[in-house]
Amino acid sequence: MPVRYALVGTGSRASMYLGALAGAHRADGELVAIGDTNPGRVAVHTRRLEAAGLAAPESFDPADLHETVRRLGIDRVIVTTPDRFHADYVVAALRAGADAVVEKPLTTDEDGVRRIAEAVEATGREVLVTFNYRYAPRNSALKRAISGGEIGDVTSVHFEWVLDTAHGADYFRRWHRQKENSGGLLVHKSSHHFDLVNWWISGVPTRVFASGALRFYGAENLGDRGPRPPRGTSEQGRADEFSLDLAANEDYRELYLENEGFDGYRRDQDVFDAGITIEDNLALVVDYAVNRASSPGVATMSYALNAHSPWEGYVVNVNGTKGRAELTVVERGAVIPDGAVDPSMNPELVAANETRPVSEKLVVQRHFEAAREVEIPVGEGGHGGGDALLLRDVFQGPTADPLGRTASWRDGVRSVVVGIAGNRSLETGQAVRTSDLALGPAESTLSALARA
Ligand SMILES: NC(=O)c1ccc[n+]([C@@H]2O[C@H](COP(=O)([O-])OP(=O)(O)OC[C@H]3O[C@@H](n4cnc5c(N)ncnc54)[C@H](O)[C@@H]3O)[C@@H](O)[C@H]2O)c1
Numbered sequence: 001m002p003v004r005y006a007l008v009g010t011g012s013r014a015s016m017y018l019g020a021l022a023g024a025h026r027a028d029g030e031l032v033a034i035g036d037t038n039p040g041r042v043a044v045h046t047r048r049l050e051a052a053g054l055a056a057p058e059s060f061d062p063a064d065l066h067e068t069v070r071r072l073g074i075d076r077v078i079v080t081t082p083d084r085f086h087a088d089y090v091v092a093a094l095r096a097g098a099d100a101v102v103e104k105p106l107t108t109d110e111d112g113v114r115r116i117a118e119a120v121e122a123t124g125r126e127v128l129v130t131f132n133y134r135y136a137p138r139n140s141a142l143k144r145a146i147s148g149g150e151i152g153d154v155t156s157v158h159f160e161w162v163l164d165t166a167h168g169a170d171y172f173r174r175w176h177r178q179k180e181n182s183g184g185l186l187v188h189k190s191s192h193h194f195d196l197v198n199w200w201i202s203g204v205p206t207r208v209f210a211s212g213a214l215r216f217y218g219a220e221n222l223g224d225r226g227p228r229p230p231r232g233t234s235e236q237g238r239a240d241e242f243s244l245d246l247a248a249n250e251d252y253r254e255l256y257l258e259n260e261g262f263d264g265y266r267r268d269q270d271v272f273d274a275g276i277t278i279e280d281n282l283a284l285v286v287d288y289a290v291n292r293a294s295s296p297g298v299a300t301m302s303y304a305l306n307a308h309s310p311w312e313g314y315v316v317n318v319n320g321t322k323g324r325a326e327l328t329v330v331e332r333g334a335v336i337p338d339g340a341v342d343p344s345m346n347p348e349l350v351a352a353n354e355t356r357p358v359s360e361k362l363v364v365q366r367h368f369e370a371a372r373e374v375e376i377p378v379g380e381g382g383h384g385g386g387d388a389l390l391l392r393d394v395f396q397g398p399t400a401d402p403l404g405r406t407a408s409w410r411d412g413v414r415s416v417v418v419g420i421a422g423n424r425s426l427e428t429g430q431a432v433r434t435s436d437l438a439l440g441p442a443e444s445t446l447s448a449l450a451r452a
Contacts, residue, residue, distance in 0.1 A: 007035075008078070010038075025396070038262045041256075079100060094119040100127045120409060138362060139196055142316065154290060159302070160314060162313060172307070175265075185305055191419055198414050204414055205287070225242070231243075242270070284418070286418055310334060330360070413439070
């Protein structure tokens with residue numbers, strides 16, 4: 001019997017899962033029902049599924065998820081709603097007798113972690129968090145380098161992630177820009193990065209100090225970039241660098257512009273609006289308990305996130321007792337206005353609509369030896385081949401993986417607690433111990449992980 005799926009939250013990200021169930025993973029599961037508070041977006045995805053040759057799934061009201069799971073005998077629920085609702089739907093799925101597959105972040109706050117942990121404890125059901133970054137070949141290569149012992153025991157990590165004025169700005173146009181929806185970038189975006197660090201160094205975060213603010217987007221930072229052009233217009237005959245033209249992108253037009261009448265959700269709000277409550281510049285110091293083969297240890301991370309950089313990518317430097325590993329990734333070299341192709345992009349990759357990075361370099365250097373560049377295998381498709389590997393794990397079940405890439409809800413917890421503690425640190429100006437967070441049954445899970 002094929003696994004019976006329901007999906008809740010039929011926006012952009014849902015396309016990856018729906019496309020998999022209509023394509024490469026058609027034989028691995030049956031899409032039985034889809035639900036969203038916006039019936040227009042459900043209709044768009046239903047048309048696309050039918051065009052791909054699938055029978056139309058039943059459309060359900062997300063408020064009835066529990067009843068839908070019971071009535072239709074759903075085995076697994078995929079949750080791709082805005083972050084603030086993840087906990088509601090994961091809990092509803094588990095308590096109705098299904099397993100859950102949830103996008104990152106697991107949830108946005110302590111209450112969400114506690115409710116998910118209680119539901120897992122009460123039902124014994126599974127929650128899979130889809131941390132696709134682990135599967136990107138460059139990130140897997142760093143994991144391999146660290147776990148192979150070449151740089152010894154990890155003592156500290158320096159990690160900087162920069163989002164450019166196209167991708168970074170996008171978090172300031174829609175629901176993410178309200179902290180209650182997304183937990184801010186420390187939860188919404190950085191949970192990817194914090195998961196990578198936990199996984200790379202086998203660490204459990206124990207203490208977080210954060211500092212940051214909104215310093216570029218938002219009405220208070222408009223400076224000489226105003227006045228802002230009205231929606232859908234061009235400024236002096238050319239595109240505005242910070243405006244998004246939904247009509248110009250077929251997917252955005254169909255999914256969002258044409259369905260605004262149902263719920264008023266505007267995908268292209270101005271990034272210099274008043275009332276944005278998330279930060280765009282963030283710096284953290286995080287302490288970790290590290291599980292080492294020899295003996296338990298401690299490591300420290302310095303982390304920075306910037307959301308208005310001229311280029312996009314990241315730099316991770318890992319220091320160990322025997323040397324150091326450095327991973328440098330440029331995902332986009334420049335944002336060039338007026339739709340011109342980024343001159344630093346490889347034209348073949350642009351033609352193939354590839355999301356492979358412009359450049360990536362992993363260097364490992366042991367003390368008293370020359371540096372060695374580590375070859376990074378090239379994969380096909382989104383996130384350097386990572387998405388295809390992730391989808392295989394999601395729909396066919398994890399294979400024996402020496403890198404341990406499949407993430408459980410416990411991994412979701414230990415990544416999201418950094419952002420949750422970071423948010424409290426931003427509010428109080430104090431360092432916050434993750435053991436001081438009110439996480440219900442997840443507290444013992446965190447401390448067990450720290451001791452393991
Ligand atoms: N792993 C990744 O690389 C990655 C990339 C993009 C998005 N995501 C995650 O996927 C999720 C969805 O992001 P998106 O970009 O598709 O957002 P989106 O806004 O495009 O889609 C969200 C959908 O949820 C619907 N929705 C809103 N409130 C709802 C509610 N209460 N109940 C049910 N449905 C509701 C909206 O109508 C919309 O169709 C987020 O959690 C995000 O973090 C992950």
